[in-house]
Each structure stands twice: as C-alpha cells, then as structure tokens.
Amino acid sequence: SQQGEEDPQALSIQEGENATMNCSYKTSINNLQWYRQNSGRGLVHLILIRSNEREKHSGRLRVTLDTSKKSSSLLITASRAADTASYFCATDAGSSASKIIFGSGTRLSIRP
Amino acid sequence: EADIYQTPRYLVIGTGKKITLECSQTMGHDKMYWYQQDPGMELHLIHYSYGVNSTEKGDLSSESTVSRIRTEHFPLTLESARPSHTSQYLCASRSNRGENSPLHFGNGTRLTVT
Numbered sequence: 001s002q003q004g005e006e007d008p009q010a011l012s013i014q015e016g017e018n019a020t021m022n023c024s025y026k027t028s029i030n031n032l033q034w035y036r037q038n039s040g041r042g043l044v045h046l047i048l049i050r051s052n053e054r055e056k057h058s059g060r061l062r063v064t065l066d067t068s069k070k071s072s073s074l075l076i077t078a079s080r081a082a083d084t085a086s087y088f089c090a091t092d093a094g095s096s097a098s099k100i101i102f103g104s105g106t107r108l109s110i111r112p
Numbered sequence: 113e114a115d116i117y118q119t120p121r122y123l124v125i126g127t128g129k130k131i132t133l134e135c136s137q138t139m140g141h142d143k144m145y146w147y148q149q150d151p152g153m154e155l156h157l158i159h160y161s162y163g164v165n166s167t168e169k170g171d172l173s174s175e176s177t178v179s180r181i182r183t184e185h186f187p188l189t190l191e192s193a194r195p196s197h198t199s200q201y202l203c204a205s206r207s208n209r210g211e212n213s214p215l216h217f218g219n220g221t222r223l224t225v226t
Contacts, residue, residue: 030212033215035217040220040222041220042118042204042217042218042220043202043204043215043217044217045214045215045216048212086153088153088155090215092212099145099160099170100145100206100215101157101171102147102154102155102157104153104154105153107153
C-alpha cells in the first residue's frame, strides 16, 4: 500500500452490531480522513480528524487517532444494511504537495 | 452533493486507441486529482493539479497525461490505450481554503481496453 494498511481487509457482521476498522500510516500527517465507497461509485467523505485531535464523533461514526502509533480507527455503531460499502482512510501531509494518499480499504458487509 | 462530473461512465475501446476521460467541477476548486483504482480496491494517485497550468505526476507511474487550461476542467488522456490500462479512473477536487478540506469525488470512469 502507498501509505499504510487497513485492517481487516473484509468484515462481515450482523445488522445492529458495531463495526470497527483500523488504519495505519507511515508518514507525519496534518489530518486523516475516512471515506466510504459504494460499489461502482466514487468515494464520499465521512469524517476528518486533525493531527492534534484524538477523537471525533459524527452521528453513528466515531474516529480515533493515535499519532504516536500512526494509527486510526473508525467505529460504526448500530450498523445497518445500508452501511454495506468499502471504507478507506486517507492521509493529508499538509505539505505544499497537498496530496491525499489512501489506504487499501476495508470491505464491510452487514448481514440482515 | 458535490458537483463534480466524469464522462464517460463506462468505456470499452480497442488497443492503440487514443482516449480522453473528462472531469469537470463547478465548485471553483483549485486542486484537482486523478486516482486509478484496481479491482482489488486500492486507489493510486496518478496526477494532480494546484490550479490552471499546474500539473504534477502522482505516486503511481502512469502513461496518461493531463492538462489544466481552465479551473473547472481536468481531462486525462491516454495516447495509445493498452489492456494494462483497464481500470477505474476517479477524479476528485478539493477546496483551496485551508489545509483541512476533504476530497469531492466524481462517480468514476470504468475503462476496459480489449
């Protein structure tokens, strides 16, 4: 992977359960972002956490960031069938290059 | 809903053809990006632009080229398509206001080269 690894690569859970996905990265960052991709579509931005933040919430989403371990996690609570998608973390080094680099993604399947 | 458009949505062409994938955004974003996504999901940055007349190669070597003559338009061209170019191509843009702005993606062009 360009920037790091996402874990697990695939996750299948029962509707109503919580889903946790992890992301590790390699370089210093300005912020870390999570995106969702439905099959065959573009990515949609979910949540952004800055490097000086440790935790952030948005609806059923909770993101944590540990810059000392260069890792982040995305928790989706009370999962729904509509949450079935691929989830990607992406890092922004905030340099003049202004590149956003993606991880390898987690495929999440919610069983009804 | 982000206003970024990619055409065509699907394209099947023969080897050796020249093709241009179109990407347009109406948000006035200076920064635009092209990603290539393999069937295995990982996205690879192949080109990006800071603004008009500014283009840079990304981290993945690509035989494609880009141009940025207008702010809203960032087309990607393959001079001679090969089967190895078969992939999904995603265009994105982001606001130039501040450092913490997310990417807005188009729905992608799925290219198949036979």
